[in-house]
Amino acid sequence: MASLRKLISTLDSLEDDLAICMRCGMCQSVCPLYRETRLETDVARGKLTILDGLRRELLDNPDGVARRLRRCLLCGSCQARCPSGVKSVEIFLKARIIISEYNGLSPIKRLILRKILAIPRRFHRILNIFARCQKFFLTETDPVTETSRARIFLPLIGKRHIKPLATIPFRERVPSIYQPPRTDAPMVAVFVGCLIDRVFPSVAESMLTVLNSIGTGIYMPLEQGCCGMPVLASGDGVAFQNLLRQNIDVFSRKRFDLLITACATCTAVIKEIWPVMAAVECPDLLKKVCDMSEKTMDITEFLVKYGHLDKISETAYSERLKVTYHDPCHLRKTLGIWKEPRKILNLLDTYEFVEMPDADGCCGLGGSFGLEYDNLSERIGLRKVRNIVASGADVVATACPACMIQLADMLSRTGNSKLVKHIVELYADKL
Numbered sequence: 001m002a003s004l005r006k007l008i009s010t011l012d013s014l015e016d017d018l019a020i021c022m023r024c025g026m027c028q029s030v031c032p033l034y035r036e037t038r039l040e041t042d043v044a045r046g047k048l049t050i051l052d053g054l055r056r057e058l059l060d061n062p063d064g065v066a067r068r069l070r071r072c073l074l075c076g077s078c079q080a081r082c083p084s085g086v087k088s089v090e091i092f093l094k095a096r097i098i099i100s101e102y103n104g105l106s107p108i109k110r111l112i113l114r115k116i117l118a119i120p121r122r123f124h125r126i127l128n129i130f131a132r133c134q135k136f137f138l139t140e141t142d143p144v145t146e147t148s149r150a151r152i153f154l155p156l157i158g159k160r161h162i163k164p165l166a167t168i169p170f171r172e173r174v175p176s177i178y179q180p181p182r183t184d185a186p187m188v189a190v191f192v193g194c195l196i197d198r199v200f201p202s203v204a205e206s207m208l209t210v211l212n213s214i215g216t217g218i219y220m221p222l223e224q225g226c227c228g229m230p231v232l233a234s235g236d237g238v239a240f241q242n243l244l245r246q247n248i249d250v251f252s253r254k255r256f257d258l259l260i261t262a263c264a265t266c267t268a269v270i271k272e273i274w275p276v277m278a279a280v281e282c283p284d285l286l287k288k289v290c291d292m293s294e295k296t297m298d299i300t301e302f303l304v305k306y307g308h309l310d311k312i313s314e315t316a317y318s319e320r321l322k323v324t325y326h327d328p329c330h331l332r333k334t335l336g337i338w339k340e341p342r343k344i345l346n347l348l349d350t351y352e353f354v355e356m357p358d359a360d361g362c363c364g365l366g367g368s369f370g371l372e373y374d375n376l377s378e379r380i381g382l383r384k385v386r387n388i389v390a391s392g393a394d395v396v397a398t399a400c401p402a403c404m405i406q407l408a409d410m411l412s413r414t415g416n417s418k419l420v421k422h423i424v425e426l427y428a429d430k431l
C-alpha cells in the first residue's frame with residue numbers, strides 16, 4: 001500500500017515536471033542519439049510525449065515505455081538546450097523508477113543492484129575475484145591504449161576493447177585518510193567513485209598528490225559507496241536509497257568544507273540528482289543531502305579556485321605533445337564546467353593544447369546504454385574519434401572515467417594509438 005502511494009505521488013510529481021515542455025523540438029538538434037537514428041521517439045520531446053500519458057501507458061504497454069526510455073544516454077544535452085528549463089534527465093530517471101516499481105525488477109537485476117552494488121563491501125569482494133580471474137578471459141593489455149579484448153565471446157564485453165580492472169584497486173593502495181589542513185586551505189572530503197577506484201586508481205592518486213601539494217585537509221573514508229547512477233539508471237529506487245543513506249552516514253562523520261570528485265558523473269549526480277531523488281526516496285535525509293551537494297565540486301573547478309595555478313612554472317619545451325580535450329556531458333552540459341579544464345591544459349607547458357571539433361559531443365557510452373546498444377554507442381563514439389584525429393592531438397584529456405573507457409575503446413577499435421588521460425593526471429605529473 002505504501003509503495004502504491006509512493007508510486008502515485010511520484011507520478012504526480014512527474015506530471016508537474018512534464019507540464020512545462022512546450023514541444024518546441026529544440027532538443028532534437030542536440031540529441032546524439034537522434035543524430036544517428038532520426039527517430040522522434042529517441043529525442044527528449046518524443047520520450048516526454050510518451051511519459052505525458054504514463055498512467056495510461058503503464059496499463060497498455062509498460063514494457064514498450066521501458067524500452068523507449070532505455071534508449072537514452074542520459075547525457076543531458078536536451079536539458080542544456082531546452083528554453084523552458086525541462087529537467088529531462090531527472091524526469092527520465094524518475095520515470096524509470098516508476099516503471100520498474102510497476103513492472104518489478106527481474107530477479108537477476110534485483111540481485112546485482114540490491115545485493116551486490118548497494119552493499120559496498122560485497123561489491124568490492126566480488127570485483128577482487130574478477131580482477132584476479134580476468135587474465136584468463138582477456139587478451140594482453142595494449143601498452144598505449146591500455147585496453148584488452150575478450151578471448152572468447154562474452155556478452156557483457158562483446159567486441160569492446162575494455163580497460164581491465166586494476167590488479168590492486170585504489171582502496172587497497174591507500175588507507176582511509178583523515179588529516180587536518182596544513183595551511184589556511186580548506187578541509188576537503190574525497191569522493192573516489194567506483195570506476196576511478198577499480199579501473200583508474202592513478203587518477204585518485206593524482207588527486208591526493210594535488211591536494212597534498214596545496215596543503216588541504218583530507219577526509220577520505222573508504223567505506224563510501226557508489227554515487228548511485230547505475231542503480232538509478234536501472235530504475236531501482238530502493239538500491240539508490242541504500243547507497244545514499246550509507247554515503248550520507250559516512251560523510252557526516254567529519255566536518256569538511258568541500259567534497260571533491262574527479263568523476264564528472266559522480267559530481268553531477270551528487271550535485272543535481274541526489275537532492276531531487278532524496279526528496280522522493282528519503283525525505284528525512286534531504287537537508288543533509290542538500291548540504292553535501294552544495295559543497296560538492298569537480299576537481300578541475302577546485303584546481304582553478306584553490307590550486308594557485310598562477311604559481312605553475314613555465315619551461316620552454318622545444319617538442320611538446322599535442323593534447324586535446326573531450327568535454328564530459330555531465331560536466332559541461334549538466335554543470336556548465338568547460339573553461340576550467342581548458343585553463344589547466346593551457347597552463348601545462350609540456351603540452352600544446354589543441355581544440356577538437358565538436359569537443360562537447362557525447363562520447364556515446366551512457367552507462368548501460370553502451371552495453372545494450374553497442375552499435376549505436378559505436379556510431380556515436382566513432383564521430384568522436386574522427387574529431388580527435390582531426391585535431392592532430394597525441395593525447396586526449398578528459399575529466400570523467402566513463403568517457404575515458406569509451407574513448408580508449410573507440411580509439412583502439414579504430415587502430416588509433418593515442419593516450420587517454422584524466423586532466424588531473426596530467427596536472428599531477430607537472431608537480
Ligand code: SF4
Nearest residue numbers: 021022024025027082
Ligand atoms: S524538452 Fe524542452 S527543448 Fe525539448 S520539446 Fe520540450 S520544451 Fe522544447
Ligand code: SF4
Nearest residue numbers: 031072073075076078
Ligand atoms: S539525455 Fe541525451 S540521449 Fe537522452 S534524449 Fe536527451 S539528448 Fe537524447
